[in-house]
Amino acid sequence: MLEKDEEKLLIRRRIEKSMKIFLIFLAFVWLCTIISKSIYVSGLPIVNTDTASKKYVEHIVETDGIVIAGGEIAVNTQAGLRVDKVFVHQGDAVKAGDVLFTIDLADVVELIDAKEMELSKLQCNLSDFQINSLIDAQKKEVAILWAKEDYETADKETALAKERAKITLEKAEEALQKHLANTVPYTADNARRDAWEAYHDWVSKGYSITDKITAQEREIQRLEEQLAALENLAGKEGNIENDEQGKVLSGAAGNLVHNNTEKVDINDNSKVENNTDKTTNIGIEFEDAEVENSTDTNTIETDNEDTIVDNREENTADTDMGDKDIDTENNTDNTDTKNTEIDDENTDAKTDIDKTNNTDFENQEMDSNNTENNTSTQKPKENQEFVDEEKRTELLNKIKKANKQLVALRDQLTKHDRDVVTQPDYSAEEAEYDAWQNTKLTLEENVQHAKESYYDTSYAREVTLRQKMREIAAAEVPSRVDSTAEVYQLEIKQTQKQIERLNMIKKQKGEIKAEKDGIISKIQIEVGSRTSDVAALLVTDTQRPCQFKFSITKEDSKYVHLKDMIAVKLNGQSSAIEVTVDYFTENTQGGYDIACQLPENVGQPGWSGKAQKTVQGEYHELTFPVEAVFEENNAYYIYTLNEKEGILGSEYYVEKIKVQMKDQNDRYIAVEPGTISADTKVVIYSTKELKQGQSVRPRE
Structure with a gap:
């Protein structure tokens, strides 16, 4: 009995020991799971999410610009003159009669001598050209006379050859007709x-x-x-x-x-x-x-x-x-x-x-x-x-x-x-008929040769006369229009004007003066250099108001149009002024240049400022921060946050969804409804680069 009790006690102790070991194993597994999950979760990207909102997408166009003159007056002089002195600088205000720069007089005298020599050459060339034109006209008249004489000679010769060929043809046809009239008897095949x-x-x-x-x-x-x-x-x-x-x-x-x-x-x-x-x-x-x-x-x-x-x-x-x-x-x-x-x-x-x-x-x-x-x-x-x-x-x-x-x-x-019927015999008749046929063929060949000779002669006559007519026409063609004489005359007049201008500069002692009041906006000459065809100086026109000029991108051009009102604030002024877009053109950088006329007595050329225009935009049901949408292969995508059951329990993952963008500004982007719902959580920030179906950890 005692042995049985001891045996039962021993078995119970063994069972309790096994239970303790199993519980310890379960605790260990649970602990490992917690540790593994902590390690797994700590390696996941942390994301920030946001939901869609309903709002207006406002657009603000703001850019820097500069004040330019409303008009400029060019100060020109004859090209090729050496500049001796320049008395003004860019931005200087000048009045009518002020000396702007001077020309080297010694250089002016040399230019006058060179122009006078050039004028003499032009006059000689004009005289030679007129004499040569008269000689060419006389040669042309002689060529026309010779061409007409050749035509008359060719006409007579070809007409005589054609008449002879015609007579030969008529004789051949007459002989053939005479032979055809003298036919020989010939029994028909039916007979x-x-x-x-x-x-x-x-x-x-x-x-x-x-x-x-x-x-x-x-x-x-x-x-x-x-x-x-x-x-x-x-x-x-x-x-x-x-x-x-x-x-x-x-x-x-x-x-x-x-x-x-x-x-x-x-x-x-x-x-x-x-x-x-x-x-x-x-x-x-x-x-x-x-x-x-x-x-x-x-x-x-x-x-x-x-x-x-x-x-x-x-x-x-x-x-x-x-x-x-x-x-x-x-x-x-x-x-x-x-x-x-x-x-x-x-x-x-x-x-x-x-x-x-x-x-x-x-x-x-x-x-x-x-x-x-x-x-x-x-x-x-x-x-x-x-x-x-x-x-x-x-x-x-x-x-x-x-x-x-x-x-x-x-x-x-x-x-x-x-009633005897004799056997037919046509040998003599056929021999006579064959001889008649041979003579006929010979005469027909003679007629054909005569026709060919007549046609060849007629064609040769036409070709020859046509060629002679072409020679006459070529000789009578008017000479090409040559304006060399007129060009010489124009060059002579232009040279004479240049000489007059040089004499005028020489008379003014080489001084170039301002014709109107204004501000020097640009200087395009230097001391010691020669003037060119472009204006030497540009002077603003004080009678016209200044303009504010700025540029915008192609995307901003959707919100700024011709005749729109924009706000312009010049540096040094406390308030902005409303102006109208007067000039709108595309530039070489792919954007657009815009110019707005300022009120009178506002601003000076060279001042800077800012232009701004605000457009409220449309009302959209689904708007997200610009960080939520990214572009890939010319398409727009977002990552949405979703939950699923995993080995370690519930976990979150992201899903890549393609969206259609309707509108955007620098802060928000509006997308087409239907792709996602309004309560969908959208990832707007991630600590790591995301991929389709990747597990993430939301930031709490």
């Missing part, structure tokens, strides 16, 4: 083209008719070969039948053979007659046609009799149509028909031929069928003979029609050969 087209048409037409005749002859030959083949086929069939029947039917066979013989004879006679007609009409052999139609002949020899019978009506219709076409052709005037009618006839003929060929082709197809039928059935002999006769008649009609068409085509060819 030549038409002639060649007519010739080619005639040749083409001859070839066409010849081709048609050849085709027609071949067609006739083909028909004749078909007819011969038909007759040969009929003869063979008759012989075969006779062999089969024998002699039992000899009587009937004899009659049949006799008829067939007559038929063959008739066919042979018709063929001979047709061949004779064809030989007579054509007169030539058509070997090519025979070769081409050999196949048709073989086909006809194999035709069956039954096929011919079946196509009889169609062939008969074709034969009738061919007869009608032949009759129509016979009614025309033989070969006088038009080309279009002949073409129609040839077309009909070709149509018949095509129909015949088609019929032959159909007959060939039907032969095979008829051949099969013939194996089973035999037709009567009388029908076969009738079919052969019809076929023969049809071929004869076609041959007749083809012969008539051939005759018509030959008549047309004969008429075409009679």
